[in-house]
Amino acid sequence: MAGKNLDPSSSPRALLGAELRVAREAAGLSQAELGEPLFVSGSFIGQLEAGTRRMHIEFARQIDNILSTNGFFVRNCGALAKSKYPNHFAEAAEAEAEAKTIREYAPLALPGMLQTEAYAREVFIAYQPTATDEVIGELVANRLHRAKLLANPTTPLLWCVIDETLLRRVVGGTKVMAEALRHVASLIRRRRIFVQVLPFAAGAHSSMGGTLKLMTFDAAPPLAYVQGNAMGVLLDDPATVARHSLTYDLLTASALSPSQSLALIESAAEDYEHDQHA
Template sequence: MTFQPRELFPDRSARDLFGAEIRRHREKADMSLRRLSEVLNYSKSHLARIEAAESLPYDDLPAKLDACFGSDGMFARIYALAKNEPFPGKFRRAIELEKRAVAITQYSCATIPGLLQTREVAQESLRIGNRHAPNAEIEAMVKARIDRQARVNGPQPPRCWFILDEAALRRAAGGPGVMRRQMASLIKCGTQSHVTLQVLPFSAGQHVEAGGSLTLYTLSDAPVMAYEESNRFGTIVEDRDAVAALQENYDLLRAMALSPRDSETLIRATMEDETSWEPPRI
């Protein structure tokens, strides 16, 4: 199968513009990614992610690119803009909606939502999802995720309603100590007056949102918008009929979930169970 490079949108994002210019200059010079990585003394896999706008470079790369292609500081100038975009393009619009929302309602199937993760869990989750990213890039993504939480925990926060699948509590991200601290953080978060936290137990059975996550953003100046996400893709939903159907799905999940008090009881029981998150004995 012929490799198809990721489509870039340089008119929408400085990250995409940076990657598009690498690709344009490289192809103009008739250089493969492998050859460019050898010239720059830079990881080929990391360079490929940068060209696809999935990663940010280290600070030294723009100068190396300008020297390689004789581009008179162009890469340095674009990088100055690109490094202000900590999230890849596929998530950026959802992050902007998150910043504007007066209410956020979210269901998460397999993982603790990013807005509720401790730093340790965020680091484990992002490392698993970005196996080839260098440590500095992982740390930048962790910081960006933790910085988002200021929106929920700061002054004048949005009204938040989280439904966590029981699988998100049971699936370890880090060792037992990391997960117990995460459970304690969930309990503390659930005591805030603007936050409602429910758990959808395994006993609830199958449901319409199994396997992914759903977020609804209530905006003060626009209709409700939805964001559906899988482990690889995220989609903004704006069509009113489609959003209404997703709102109905969320209402069904609310009805199927445990009450906030019973949810806290389940989280505490999970945290206090000595066998939780221990590797299976074979």
């Protein structure tokens, strides 16, 4: 193992993951064998190596000891610790950037990657009513930065189920809502995303507990992310991810078809536009 630090201008997680794979294989250990003394699964080690999960300092110390890498991983954890996102969401955001597919259920607000600047600003002000304009501006900028993932014409494939509540809850006024829904409709019409609306008529459903995000990757096991108020958990246990995947499948079965959903979204946008003119 080279003693020199990684270049932080590159992709730190990907580089560190590649170095971890080299060091593990040089030590003659499988992913599961390295994970055992860390009390994590082999799939977790695979996600570290693929760069879809961040290596935390406590793991770095143990890995340096197990693989005799002379403090290499501890020294290079600093680049990974820096994130523009809140601690509870940082790992999920990093995984999002590497994902091949993202499936998301949003019950309360439009998914972050689909929000307009005005809509995101109103959401953050509601979450943090005492924050300064500078703080709110930085939060909004980071959210819009995430949305740049959709500039790629095909990857990631994004499939969202949104609750009808999102269409009826007026965030920031009728002008903000009309703009936000027209933006979502535009992405759908460009065939960049898939969206289904879960209508009020669906009644009780499989994800009454809150938000859900499922991500798949080319070279790593899938992940699930569940989120609450100022908290979130990234899950990699295969059985748990499979259970959440079934939850999402049941949501899509209860939701309106994509074409019906688009019609409802555009109808709601038109209603908000009409209210403005009235």
